[in-house]
Amino acid sequence: xxxxxxxxxxxxxxxxxxxxxxxxxxxxxxxxxxxxxxxxxxxxxxxxxxxxxxxxxxxxxxxxxxxxxxxxxxxxxxxxxxxxxxxxxxxxxxxxxxxxxxxxxxxxxxxxxxxxxxxxxxxxxxxxxxxxxxxxxxxxxxxxxxxxxxxxxxxxxxxxxxxxxxxxxxxxxxxxxxxxxxxxxxxxxxxxxxxxxxxx
Amino acid sequence: xxxxxxxxxxxxxxxxxxxxxxxxxxxxxxxxxxxxxxxxxxxxxxxxxxxxxxxxxxxxxxxxxxxxxxxxxxxxxxxxxxxxxxxxxxxxxxxxxxxxxxxxxxxxxxxxxxxxxxxxxxxxxxxxxxxxxxxxxxxxxxxxxxxxxxxxxxxxxxxxxxxxxxxxxxxxxxxxxxxxxxxxxxxxxxxxxxxxxxxxxxxxxxxxxxxxxxxxxxxxxxxxxxxxxxxxxxxxxxxxxxxxxxxxxxxxxxxxxxxxxxxxxxxxxxxxxxxxxxxxxxxxxxxxxxxxxx
Numbered sequence: 001x002x003x004x005x006x007x008x009x010x011x012x013x014x015x016x017x018x019x020x021x022x023x024x025x026x027x028x029x030x031x032x033x034x035x036x037x038x039x040x041x042x043x044x045x046x047x048x049x050x051x052x053x054x055x056x057x058x059x060x061x062x063x064x065x066x067x068x069x070x071x072x073x074x075x076x077x078x079x080x081x082x083x084x085x086x087x088x089x090x091x092x093x094x095x096x097x098x099x100x101x102x103x104x105x106x107x108x109x110x111x112x113x114x115x116x117x118x119x120x121x122x123x124x125x126x127x128x129x130x131x132x133x134x135x136x137x138x139x140x141x142x143x144x145x146x147x148x149x150x151x152x153x154x155x156x157x158x159x160x161x162x163x164x165x166x167x168x169x170x171x172x173x174x175x176x177x178x179x180x181x182x183x184x185x186x187x188x189x190x191x192x193x194x195x196x197x198x199x200x
Numbered sequence: 201x202x203x204x205x206x207x208x209x210x211x212x213x214x215x216x217x218x219x220x221x222x223x224x225x226x227x228x229x230x231x232x233x234x235x236x237x238x239x240x241x242x243x244x245x246x247x248x249x250x251x252x253x254x255x256x257x258x259x260x261x262x263x264x265x266x267x268x269x270x271x272x273x274x275x276x277x278x279x280x281x282x283x284x285x286x287x288x289x290x291x292x293x294x295x296x297x298x299x300x301x302x303x304x305x306x307x308x309x310x311x312x313x314x315x316x317x318x319x320x321x322x323x324x325x326x327x328x329x330x331x332x333x334x335x336x337x338x339x340x341x342x343x344x345x346x347x348x349x350x351x352x353x354x355x356x357x358x359x360x361x362x363x364x365x366x367x368x369x370x371x372x373x374x375x376x377x378x379x380x381x382x383x384x385x386x387x388x389x390x391x392x393x394x395x396x397x398x399x400x401x402x403x404x405x406x407x408x409x410x411x412x413x414x415x416x417x418x419x420x421x422x423x424x425x426x427x428x429x430x431x432x433x434x435x436x437x438x439x440x441x442x443x444x445x446x447x448x449x450x451x452x453x454x455x456x457x458x459x460x461x462x463x464x465x466x467x468x469x470x471x472x473x474x475x476x477x478x479x480x481x482x483x484x485x486x487x488x489x490x491x492x493x494x
Binding site for chain 2: 034144
């Protein structure tokens with residue numbers, strides 16, 4: 001009985017006849033630290049009280065948006081030790097998608113990926129990525145998606161173009177190093193020669 | 201059992217034969233025979249003590265003594281593995297599998313916000329605030345089979361657990377309870393019977409402020425707009441489409457949240473709950489109201 005009354009008390013307050021008279025309490029209790037006081041709607045940054053301001057996070061480049069309906073996701077049983085659990089539970093996640101018709105990847109990047117990962121592309125032209133590292137299906141799927149993102153990023157990066165001035169500087173640097181090395185070698189050679197006692 | 205005015209017992213006494221030593225016996229199982237050592241053909245003779253020496257004479261050395269060799273517990277150097285263990289915060293784990301189990305059996309109601317009180321009443325978790333427990337943490341075991349839409353409030357949650365709950369259309373919040381509030385939260389009726397006003401929940405200590413103001417942990421002090429962004433980000437990371445909870449019929453229930461200073465849903469700090477008379481007493485003095493809403 002006590003538990004029932006308790007559950008009734010803990011339920012979010014519906015409008016009871018008695019409480020509507022006490023307008024001071026209002027529908028919900030709001031203290032000085034309630035969210036609408038800490039973060040005023042459409043306010044600027046500093047709404048925080050004594051909780052302190054949250055430090056600005058470094059701007060991360062947004063993760064690539066992968067359309068899930070264009071991918072084929074299948075789950076099967078993982079390999080390795082684990083007894084009954086690994087034999088029964090489908091935790092290995094495999095993601096495949098047709099690379100040539102993937103519009104969400106730019107054309108040039110697609111070509112690059114086809115050449116970089118041609119071992120992962122089957123005869124039908126589907127890029128296959130699988131993961132069985134984690135015990136959880138969801139995490140394995142996340143790892144697959146992360147691998148796809150990494151592949152796309154690697155294929156997107158342009159080879160570093162060295163400007164003419166920098167190229168000339170680099171060559172000059174190497175030549176200077178060689179000259180210095182030969183100079184030091186000659187000095188060392190002279191020292192060694194001077195120690196030689198040559199009796200004519 | 202006795203009947204009105206104990207008449208049933210009197211009736212029995214009238215009809216049954218006279219109570220005497222021949223009719224009485226103790227209730228079965230109440231008198232257990234004591235263990236008497238060293239009796240019988242096999243239990244006697246040496247009485248299980250072996251043959252001569254320290255063993256039979258009862259003079260064996262202390263536990264851990266290795267005959268003079270430096271014992272294990274002295275040979276191994278000290279290292280502070282357990283140093284400050286009594287000052288470390290502990291969180292009882294609650295797996296998603298157990299939560300699903302409780303919901304399936306009907307012990308926890310998913311149509312109401314799930315709180316530590318609900319879980320304790322359902323005997324799903326046992327929290328001991330005196331053993332440095334600061335609440336519960338949501339653990340990923342059972343993430344693949346979890347399929348319940350709930351509004352749950354825990355003290356810590358891992359990323360996969362948050363993703364699982366949100367994937368099924370639920371809402372998860374992490375919040376802080378100081379030990380006093382935690383004790384009240386776990387055993388509310390016992391607290392109400394004390395007749396004290398509900399205290400306000402304290403804010404988290406310095407090292408936990410960062411955790412609870414972080415949207416990626418769904419902290420209760422985090423910016424709601426950042427929480428929205430974090431939900432989308434998590435959906436992109438784990439590859440599920442985030443269900444729109446605003447279109448849900450239980451949206452009102454899913455969006456109920458406690459105020460950072462509130463311990464119970466629907467009860468504000470400063471109120472006294474009278475269990476005997478089923479009444480709630482609220483303070484009217486201005487200073488008290490100002491204190492409890494600060």
